[in-house]
Amino acid sequence: MLTTALGTYMGLLVAASVAGCDPTQLDTLSLPCIHRRQKRDWIWNQMHVDEEKTDPLPYYVGKLKSSVNRKNATYVLKGEAANSIFQVNADTGDVYAFARLDREKVSEYSLVALIVDKDTNKNLEPPSNFTIKVHDINDNWPVFTHRLFNASVLEMSPGGTSVMRLTAVDADDPTVADHATVMYQILKGGENFAIDNSGLISTAKQNLDREVQASYEIVVEARDAEGLQGESGTATVLITLQDVNDNFPIFAQPAMYTFVVPEDIRVGSSVGSLFVEDPDEPQNRKTKFDIVQGEYRDTFTIDTDPTRNEGIIKPMKPLDYELIQKYSFVVEATDPTINLGYLRGITGKNKARVVINILDVDEPPVFQKRFYHFLLNENQKKNLIGSVLAKDPDKAGRNIGYSIRKTSDKGQFFRITKQGDIHCEKELDREIYPWHNLTVEANELDPNGNPTGKESIVQVHIEVLDENDNAPEFAQPYEPKVCENAAQGKLVVQISAVDKDITPQNVKFKFALGTDDSNFTLIDNHDNTANITVKYGPFDREHAKFYYLPVLISDNGSPSLTGTSTLTVVVCKCNQQGTFTFCEEAVAQAGVSIQALVAIFLCILTITVITLLFFLRRRLRKQARAHGKGVTEIHEQLVTYDEEGGGEMDTTCYDVSVLNSARSGAAKPLRSVLDARQPIYAKAQKPPRVAPGVMPGVHGGPGEMAAMIEVKKDEADHDGGGPPYDTLHIYDYEGSESIAESLSSLGTDSTNSDIDYDFLNDWGPRFKMLAELYSNPWDDLVY
Helix, strand or coil: HHHHHHHHHHHHHHHHHHHCHHHHHCCCCCCCCCCCCCCCCEEECCCCEEEECCCCHHHHHHCCCECCCCCCCCCCCCCEECCCCEECCCCCEEEECCCCCCCCCCEEEEEEEEEEECCCCCCCCCCEEEEEEECCCCCCCCCEEEEEEEEEEEEECCCCCEECCCEEEHHHCCCCCCCCCEEEEEECCCCCEEEECCCCEEECCCCCCCCCCEEEEEEEEECCCCCCCCCEEEEEEEEEEHHHHHHHHCCCCEEEEEEEECCCCCCCCEEEEEEECCCCCCCCCCCCCEECCCCCCCCCCEEEEEECCCCEEEECCCCCCCCCCCCEEEEECCCCCCHHCCCCCCCCCEEEEEEEEEEECCCCCEECCCCEEEEECCCCCCCCEEEEEEEEECCCCCEEEEEEEECHHHHHHHHEECCCCCECCCCCCCCCCCCCEEEEEEEEEEECCEEEEEEEEEEEEEECCCHHHHHEEECCCCEEECCCCCCCCCEEEEEEEEEECCCCCCCCCEEEEECCCCEEEEEEECCCEEEEEEEECCCCCCCCCCEEEEEEEEEECCCCCCCEEEEEEEEEEEECCCCCEEECCHHHHCCCHHHEEEEHHHHHHHHHHHHHHHHHHHHHHHHHHHHCCCCCCCCCCCCCCCCCCHHHHCCCCCCCHHHHHHHHCCCCCCHHHHHHHHCCCCCCCCCCCCCCCCCCCCCHHHHHHHHHHHHHHHHHCCCCCCCCCCCCCCCCCCCCCCCCCCCCCCCCCCCCCCCCCCHHHHHHHHHHHHHHHHHHHHCCCCC
């Protein structure tokens, strides 16, 4: 029953499917769908074509078929390769290829097939897409990605060590048989290297030595597995052997080195170099040189120069010809970083003998000590402090002279004898100089006692030992203050002390007041401090505003010293809370310091000297006036202000011809001089008037002034009793058009002058300033 029902249902599904119904929409109780007409489809064979086909063109590819069977139907082919590579017979649907196909270029072609009506050119069926696939044939040989390859491998590698992998590419289809399978073989260099079918190159011979041959060139061929006839792919591989440290350094023959050096060669300087041969590359040369025979390992060291792979011999301490004239030892060259597994044998050439001959030189004196340290008590004049000693290291054994270099003023306290004895010339104070550092020089002397130029120095340190020669004093300046209403026992200040001497750890200072007649009490705290407190009670500021307390401070030295320091206590006004409201300055009450007195004295002395100089000047002027010499006759210097150039209209300056004429002959009368020269400032002159102190007929023009200068000069030249006139300074006028005024200081106004310069007011505005300078200020006073 069940089987029958299942068969019936399956039959309905098949019927529904054939009829074009959806089987999922069927119901067991529903009727079968109505049968519909089946859709027409394209019908043709699978199309494939071989590449590089040798058939004549065009050659048959395949056939297009459709269920449409109409006489007016025609076939059409569309696509990128349609009508160029592939064409279709419109009536039969046969597809033909019109070109040789290359799968390596195009492996398949996508086309579109259509069937249309010949008359209406309308599609009778929907277009159908199809593909023409090109079958591969083995027509390509392998090709390497590069023609030249570079590779490297460590030398001394065992056989079978991988070097590199080569790859050759075959363009054929790898999915078809062995079309893309590649076979490799070495055509050149196969005796040292091998290659497998994967293209991996490896060493075929073990222990390839870079020092024998550093690089190899091999030629590799890649062939098709099917043995395709034609060219094969080849590539060249350059294989370089990388260096390893597999060689010992060896000395060249003969393995002996001889050097000659002076005995005064500096420690650490080069004596000579040892050369070795190591065929390894520089980065693998780690040569080390050691002295293996001889007793001079502590005298010489051998450093390695990695660049040149050589050993540099250097002295580790000074050489002395007088002790050793020749050094001989054996040096071994080794390489501690070498890989012993690479060694094929060790030769005996890694040792060499070294001989160093020492030359004698004239050396400077040598002190027996590197430095000298002497002790000296302060405040003592000790004749001999200590001695220094230097010797001539040469065989000659010459005498030595000593001296102290004057490097500082402290050297004046000491002297040194020819034997090297240092003496103290003065008593030393440790508190000024606790140490004295001297530089003593030793000079080698020839048989005549003259220095040979060979000298050496040594430092001498003189330590001055301390003595208890300084009394204690206050540790700092104290400025104590106290309220005038301070109560009994009130702390005023706490004091402490210091000592300029070296203070021991167990120092004990004792404090005491130097007077009992005061309103203060000192309490010693026995810890090197003391308290100053109020003894009775309030203070009377009307009676005293300052109290001076002498404090005695003693130390526990041997012998004990006591010093007195004074405290100045200021009594201040305070409020009820005990806060200071007003205090006098203690410095103002302490008097004037010595420095201030010196400054005041210098000021007074300076004022006195200036006053005396001024008095003497006035006196000399009065004496000169008593001898008939006026102020205008005292000329300071002769200054000639010549023409200043065309730009300032100064071309009418004072003509020196008047002075020249006076020099050649006797002085002309003033009137004739004035008549012979026209005044320059004629335009600016007012009607002349006779000024007091001026000779009649002499007016105030600049020309008249020039004549006056000439007359005065002549008088001075013939006056033997007057002061000498070494130079004559002429302060000339600046020209008729210049606004500059006269620079002359002749006849400068003085209260004692008998000349009236009021006439300058009549010379115009150009002389206004000069008139004001020479005017008498007493003329305006009313008596």
